Structure formats: C-alpha cells, structure tokens
Amino acid sequence: MTASFRDVELLSAYLDGQLDSNESARLESRLKTDESLRAVLDDLREARGILRQLPQRRAPRNFTLTPQMAGIKPPAPRAYPVFRLATAVATLLFVITFVVNGLSPVAAPRLAAAPAPAFGMGGGGVGGGAPNESAPAATQAPAIEAPTAEAFAQSQTATETPPAANDNSRATILSTQTSELAPKAAAPAPLNAAPVQVQPEAPARNQAPVSFIWQIALGIVALIFGLIAWFLRLNTERKFRRQWNNK
Amino acid sequence: MxxxxxxxxxxxxxxxxxxxxxxxxxxxxxxxxxxxxxxxxxxxxxxxxxxxxxxxxxxxxxxxxxxxxxxxxxxxxxxxxxxxxxxRPTTPLEPDTSDGDEMDSPRWLADQNLSPEQKAEADELEHAIQHCLENLPLEFRTVVVMADIQGLDYTEVASTVRVPLGTIKSRLARARLRLRECLQDFWELLPAAFRLEKERI
CATH class of the missing domain: 1.10.1740.10 (RNA polymerase sigma factor, region 2, helix turn helix motif)
Structure with a gap:
C-alpha cells in the first residue's frame, strides 16, 4: 500500500511531535503493519536530519547599525534652539522691511518723480514733445506736458484750483516738476506759491519707512545668528561621531 | 543577555x-x-x-x-x-561559446540528469543541500529553512511567513519529501563524516 499525501503530512508532523496522543497512537499502529509508511517516515527523517546537520556559517561581518544608518541625529545643544529662533526672527524682520518699503505709498511718487529731471534738462529749453513721448504712463496728462508752456499754465491752474489739488500724488508730481522748472522758466516762478508750500514736505515723504541701515543691520544679525546655530550643530555632531567611534 | x-x-x-x-x-x-x-x-x-x-x-x-x-x-x-x-535578470555566470551556447553549467545549477563526474564535484554536503534547496519552490524553501535549519516550531514558522498552521504542515512535508528525492542523487557521494545518523524519534 502506498502512502497518500495526507499520510506524508501526518508522518512529517509526527516527526516533529505535532500530533496529539490519539493521532500518534493510530499512526504508530499503522507503521507497525505498513512497510511503505515506514519507508516514507525514514525518508522524511533523513531529509530533516541532513538539514539539521548543515553547518551554520558565521556572518561575514558585523551587521550592527551606526547612528547614521539608523537615522539617529545627535541631541541638539541647549543654545541651538535659541539661536535658531533668533535667526528665523531676524530673517523674517529683514524680509518684512523690504515688503514694508515696497508697499509704502512713497514708492509711487518716487517712481513718478524719477523722470522729472529729464524733463527739466531736455524739455525745459526745447519745449518740444520728443522727450515727453518716451515718458512713463504714470506721468500722463498735465504732468507729461509740464515742460511746455501749456503744461505750465495747467500747473498754475492746478495749484490755484482746490479740487485739482485734492489729488495728492498729482499735486506732489506737479510740485516737484514746477519746482524744477522754476530756474529755467524764471518768470512764472513767483506765481508758484502753492508748490513752494508743499516743497518742504517732499523730502520727508520720499524717505522709506525702514531705513537702509536697519535693513543691513537685520541682515547681518540674521547671518551671524545663523552661523552660530550652524557651528553649534556641527560641533555637537562631530563630538557625537567621535564618541560613537570610540565605543 | x-x-x-x-x-x-x-x-x-x-x-x-x-x-x-x-x-x-x-x-x-x-x-x-x-x-x-x-x-x-x-x-x-x-x-x-x-x-x-x-x-x-x-x-x-x-x-x-x-x-x-x-x-x-x-x-x-x-x-x-x-x-x-x-x-532585472542577470547575465549568465558562465561565458557563452561563439555559438551562443553556455560553455559549462556551474555545479549549483546542476539538474536531475547530472553525470557521475559532475555529481562528484558536488562533494560537499553544503553544496548538495543548497542545490536541492534552490530546486524547491520559494514558499517551500522558506518553510523548510525556518523549521529544519533555524529550528522554529510550527507556530513560529506560521507567524513568520504569515500562513495558517495547516499550510505550514503541508509545505514542510512536501519540502522534506522533495529534498529527500533530490539528495538521493548525491547520497553516495557524501563524505562519511556527513552520512546521516539515524535519528530516534
């Protein structure tokens, strides 16, 4: 009688002591009478014995993990978070100064005022339209034509009529322009009473809310704190690595 | 420890x-x-x-x-x-001839039809067993390595390979039987020191 696969499973489990006492007793009684079962049991036992005799190889090297492999970072020095926070705050303030200066209403007049010297130099004497054509859009209308006689008249009108003066930026532009025109057009100068009054206000308003010196100072502070934080971290990592290598 | x-x-x-x-x-x-x-x-x-x-x-x-x-x-x-x-299949370990045929089969890739000379090369128990283990399907190989080489019990093997206990019993029985058949080819060649000592149950 040949052994079925179920018998092979039972014999294998029997070898490993995995059968309960009833199953073991039944199998043992069959083994006494069934030679093919005994042969299978011998085969299984031999295979298992050979595997158990297989020599265990030693690991070719140690598989211990280093902190780097395990992704372990050295503990940060106590002062590190303070400098890191200081760096972050200084950097943030540094950026904010640029944003504040950029968004300041002073920016627009400053831009508009920039081409004004060109009018004064090129347009004042010639009285032609050529430089005016290349002028930025921001200086349109009366402002663009300021150097011409017409424009000058308009500027006079603007300074004389209160509704036109309500527009702050325009008034500023006009005041700047008329003040520059004054030396070149000597006659109308005394008439510009209103722009002259506005003139002292102009330098104060042209200054940025945050001075350049403050910006530089904040930048330097951010850089110094950042370097200190980096140095502290680097130093701790070096010590940690040295300590680990000495173990 | x-x-x-x-x-x-x-x-x-x-x-x-x-x-x-x-x-x-x-x-x-x-x-x-x-x-x-x-x-x-x-x-x-x-x-x-x-x-x-x-x-x-x-x-x-x-x-x-x-x-x-x-x-x-x-x-x-x-x-x-x-x-x-x-x-990513690797290139053959043995160089090809000019005809494109493999020059010689390494012994650990030996099949059932090994010549006596080739069998004689597999004179170490370890090589013979490794060859037979590699002939087993992966799931059988894993179970037999865990149970018979690492000495885990059935429950531990079941938790290791995450299959039911009944499957472990079945795979182990089949793996042992196949190994025995494979090792039969190397049986006479095994050094005396490695000859199987009959185990007592």
Whole structure:
C-alpha cells in the first residue's frame, strides 16, 4: 500500500511531535503493519536530519547599525534652539522691511518723480514733445506736458484750483516738476506759491519707512545668528561621531 | 543577555541595545538569507536591510519570539531581492561559446540528469543541500529553512511567513519529501563524516 499525501503530512508532523496522543497512537499502529509508511517516515527523517546537520556559517561581518544608518541625529545643544529662533526672527524682520518699503505709498511718487529731471534738462529749453513721448504712463496728462508752456499754465491752474489739488500724488508730481522748472522758466516762478508750500514736505515723504541701515543691520544679525546655530550643530555632531567611534 | 530589557531599550531608540541584539542574531539571519538566496553577497545585503528595517519598525514588535520576528524581516528582505532579480535578470555566470551556447553549467545549477563526474564535484554536503534547496519552490524553501535549519516550531514558522498552521504542515512535508528525492542523487557521494545518523524519534 502506498502512502497518500495526507499520510506524508501526518508522518512529517509526527516527526516533529505535532500530533496529539490519539493521532500518534493510530499512526504508530499503522507503521507497525505498513512497510511503505515506514519507508516514507525514514525518508522524511533523513531529509530533516541532513538539514539539521548543515553547518551554520558565521556572518561575514558585523551587521550592527551606526547612528547614521539608523537615522539617529545627535541631541541638539541647549543654545541651538535659541539661536535658531533668533535667526528665523531676524530673517523674517529683514524680509518684512523690504515688503514694508515696497508697499509704502512713497514708492509711487518716487517712481513718478524719477523722470522729472529729464524733463527739466531736455524739455525745459526745447519745449518740444520728443522727450515727453518716451515718458512713463504714470506721468500722463498735465504732468507729461509740464515742460511746455501749456503744461505750465495747467500747473498754475492746478495749484490755484482746490479740487485739482485734492489729488495728492498729482499735486506732489506737479510740485516737484514746477519746482524744477522754476530756474529755467524764471518768470512764472513767483506765481508758484502753492508748490513752494508743499516743497518742504517732499523730502520727508520720499524717505522709506525702514531705513537702509536697519535693513543691513537685520541682515547681518540674521547671518551671524545663523552661523552660530550652524557651528553649534556641527560641533555637537562631530563630538557625537567621535564618541560613537570610540565605543 | 536580558533580551526583553534590550528590546525595550531598543524600542525607545537605544541603538546600543539594538546592536547587542544584532550581534546575537546576525548569524541566524545571515544563514537564513543565504539558504533562501544562495549567494553570500546578496545574503549579506538582505541581512543588513533586515536589521535596518527591524530597527525602524521595532515598535510593531508586540512580544512573542523575537527571533521569529527578526526572521520574518529577513525573509521579506529576501523576497524583495528575488523580486528585484526577476525584474532585472542577470547575465549568465558562465561565458557563452561563439555559438551562443553556455560553455559549462556551474555545479549549483546542476539538474536531475547530472553525470557521475559532475555529481562528484558536488562533494560537499553544503553544496548538495543548497542545490536541492534552490530546486524547491520559494514558499517551500522558506518553510523548510525556518523549521529544519533555524529550528522554529510550527507556530513560529506560521507567524513568520504569515500562513495558517495547516499550510505550514503541508509545505514542510512536501519540502522534506522533495529534498529527500533530490539528495538521493548525491547520497553516495557524501563524505562519511556527513552520512546521516539515524535519528530516534
């Protein structure tokens, strides 16, 4: 009688002591009478014995993990978070100064005022339209034509009529322009009473809310704190690595 | 070695404790990987990968046999390696002839129709067993390595390979039978020192 696969499973489990006492007793009684079962049991036992005799190889090297492999970072020095926070705050303030200066209403007049010297130099004497054509859009209308006689008249009108003066930026532009025109057009100068009054206000308003010196100072502070934080971290990592290598 | 204490410390991130466990189990993991993969270098890589994975996932260990838990990580690493090999088949180990035929078959790739001379080359028990193990389907090989080479009990093997106990019994029986048939080809060639001693039940 040949052994079925179920018998092979039972014999294998029997070898490993995995059968309960009833199953073991039944199998043992069959083994006494069934030679093919005994042969299978011998085969299984031999295979298992050979595997158990297989020599265990030693690991070719140690598989211990280093902190780097395990992704372990050295503990940060106590002062590190303070400098890191200081760096972050200084950097943030540094950026904010640029944003504040950029968004300041002073920016627009400053831009508009920039081409004004060109009018004064090129347009004042010639009285032609050529430089005016290349002028930025921001200086349109009366402002663009300021150097011409017409424009000058308009500027006079603007300074004389209160509704036109309500527009702050325009008034500023006009005041700047008329003040520059004054030396070149000597006659109308005394008439510009209103722009002259506005003139002292102009330098104060042209200054940025945050001075350049403050910006530089904040930048330097951010850089110094950042370097200190980096140095502290680097130093701790070096010590940690040295300590680990000495173990 | 106070294993539970070391495991507990390692779970809290103590690398020294984990490395003590590594030194204790590295031979078992390496041998398991070696028997499954059949290549020293690949086995070393899989072992290293397994220990790294074990450290990262140590919190998922919830008691039971730590050896069985580690063997599961190395088995997974071996399966990953075998999957990688399947995706990127390697070139033959033996150079081809000008006709494109393989010049000679290495002994560990020997099939059932080995000539007596070739069989004589496989004169070491280890090579013969490794050859027979590699002829087994992967799932049979894993079970027989865990049970008969690493000495895990059925329950531990079941938890390691995550299959029911009945499947473990069935796979182990089939694997042993196939191994016995395969080893029959090498039986007469085995050195006397390695001849099987009949075991008593």
């Amino acid at each position: 106070d294993e539970p204490a070391l495991i507990h410390s390692a779970q809290r991130g103590d690398l020294d404790s984990f490395n003590t466990l590594v030194l204790h189990y590295q031979d078992a993991l390496f041998n398991t990987a070696l028997r499954i993969l059949g290549d020293d270098e690949l086995a070393a890589d899989a072992t290293q990968e397994a220990f790294l994975s074990a450290f990262k996932n140590l919190t998922s260990y919830r008691g039971g046999s730590f050896k069985a838990w580690l063997l599961r990580t190395v088995t997974n690493a071996c399966y990953d390696e075998l999957r990688r090999q399947k995706r």
